[in-house]
Amino acid sequence: MMVKEITAAPQLSQVLDDTYPLWGEGLSRRAYGAWNRAQGLTSWGRRRLSLVGLVRDGRVVTSAKRYVFDATAEGKPLKVLGIGAVFTAEAFRGQGLAEQLLEAMCEDGRATGCDVALLFSTIGMDYYARLGFTAVARTVVTLDVPRNRLGAPATLVRAAESADLPVLAEISVQYGQDASLALSRSADLIEFGVTRRRLLAGLGPSGLRSVEFFVSEEGRKAVAYVVISRGSGGVSDVFLEECGDRDPSGARVGAMLEVLAAREPAHEDRTLKAWWPETFRPPQIKIIGQAAAPEAMMARSLTGRSPQYTQAVFWQTDVF
Numbered sequence: 001m002m003v004k005e006i007t008a009a010p011q012l013s014q015v016l017d018d019t020y021p022l023w024g025e026g027l028s029r030r031a032y033g034a035w036n037r038a039q040g041l042t043s044w045g046r047r048r049l050s051l052v053g054l055v056r057d058g059r060v061v062t063s064a065k066r067y068v069f070d071a072t073a074e075g076k077p078l079k080v081l082g083i084g085a086v087f088t089a090e091a092f093r094g095q096g097l098a099e100q101l102l103e104a105m106c107e108d109g110r111a112t113g114c115d116v117a118l119l120f121s122t123i124g125m126d127y128y129a130r131l132g133f134t135a136v137a138r139t140v141v142t143l144d145v146p147r148n149r150l151g152a153p154a155t156l157v158r159a160a161e162s163a164d165l166p167v168l169a170e171i172s173v174q175y176g177q178d179a180s181l182a183l184s185r186s187a188d189l190i191e192f193g194v195t196r197r198r199l200l201a202g203l204g205p206s207g208l209r210s211v212e213f214f215v216s217e218e219g220r221k222a223v224a225y226v227v228i229s230r231g232s233g234g235v236s237d238v239f240l241e242e243c244g245d246r247d248p249s250g251a252r253v254g255a256m257l258e259v260l261a262a263r264e265p266a267h268e269d270r271t272l273k274a275w276w277p278e279t280f281r282p283p284q285i286k287i288i289g290q291a292a293a294p295e296a297m298m299a300r301s302l303t304g305r306s307p308q309y310t311q312a313v314f315w316q317t318d319v320f
C-alpha cells in the first residue's frame with residue numbers, strides 16, 4: 001500500500017460518508033461535501049491542500065488531509081507538512097493503518113522538501129508521541145473589553161475586502177520574525193482561513209455561526225484588522241481568530257474591539273477567546289484567563305532532531 005492522493009469522486013464521497021458523523025459540524029451531509037470541496041477550490045487550497053489515504057481493494061481504509069505551509073523558524077525559511085483529519089474506517093481500526101499512513105506522509109513530505117510535520121490532536125498526545133511527535137505549548141487567553149466611560153473611540157472600522165489581503169499579509173509577517181516557528185501568512189493563506197470559516201457559517205444551520213472580518217483604515221489603507229467568529233465552539237463562544245496591527249502593541253486592534261463591542265451596549269458579556277503572540281498586548285484589553293488550547297499542537301522533525309518550539313506563532317484561523 002502506498003500513500004495515494006484521493007481524487008476519484010466515489011472515493012472522495014466514501015471518505016466524506018465515513019467522516020461525516022464525527023466531523024459534520026452540524027451541517028447536512030450535502031453541505032459537508034460542499035464545504036470540503038469549496039476549501040479545495042480556494043487559491044491556497046488548490047495548491048496546498050489534498051486528501052491522501054491508503055486504499056485496499058479500491059476502498060479508502062485510512063485517510064488524512066495534507067497541507068503544505070511555508071514557514072520560518074528563527075527567521076530561516078522552512079516547509080511544514082500539516083496533517084489533519086486522520087481517520088481509519090471503523091472496521092479497519094487497530095491494525096496500524098493510521099500509523100502506516102502517517103509514516104508514509106512523513107516520508108513523502110521529507111522527499112518533497114518538508115522539514116517539519118505538524119498536527120493538532122483531539123485524542124490526547126500519547127498516540128502521536130509514540131510516533132515521534134512532541135508537544136508545542138499553546139495557550140488560549142480569555143480577553144475582556146472593558147467598558148470605556150468616554151464611549152468607544154472614533155476609529156474607522158469597515159468590512160475587509162480582497163484588496164486588503166496583501167496589506168494584512170504584510171502586517172501578519174511582523175509577528176513571526178523572532179518566533180521559533182511561524183507560518184508565512186500570505187494573502188491567499190489568510191483568505192483560505194477566513195473563507196473556510198465563512199463557508200462553515202454559511203452552509204450551517206441559520207444563526208448558529210457567524211464570521212466577521214473588519215479592518216481599520218488610515219489614509220485609505222488598512223492599518224489593523226480582526227477576524228471574529230461566533231458559535232464555533234458552542235453558541236456563546238466568541239473567538240478572535242486572528243488580528244494584526246501596524247502598531248506593535250496592538251492599540252488599534254484594542255480600539256477596534258471597543259468599537260465592535262459598543263454595537264451591543266446592552267450586552268453584558270464582552271469577553272472573547274484568542275490566541276495571541278506574547279508581544280501583542282493592546283492596552284485597552286484585559287486578559288482575564290488563560291488555558292492550554294483544547295487541541296494539542298504537536299510537531300515532528302522530518303530532517304533531524306525533534307524540534308523544541310517555545311514561541312510558535314500560530315493563529316486560531318490556521319488550526320487545521
Ligand SMILES: CC(C)(COP(=O)(O)OP(=O)(O)OC[C@H]1O[C@@H](n2cnc3c(N)ncnc32)[C@H](O)[C@@H]1OP(=O)(O)O)[C@@H](O)C(=O)NCCC(=O)NCCS
Nearest residue numbers: 086087088092093094095096097098099120121122123127
Ligand atoms: C485515531 C485513529 C485514526 C487511529 O486509527 P488506527 O488505524 O486504528 O490506528 P493504529 O492502528 O495505528 O493505532 C491504534 C491506536 O490508536 C490509539 N487511539 C485510537 N483512538 C484513540 C483515542 N480516541 N484516543 C487515544 N488513542 C486512540 C490507540 O492507542 C490505539 O491502540 P489500540 O488499538 O491498541 O487501543 C482511529 O481510531 C480513528 O479514525 N478515530 C476517529 C477519528 C479521530 O479521532 N482521529 C484523530 C484526530 S486527531
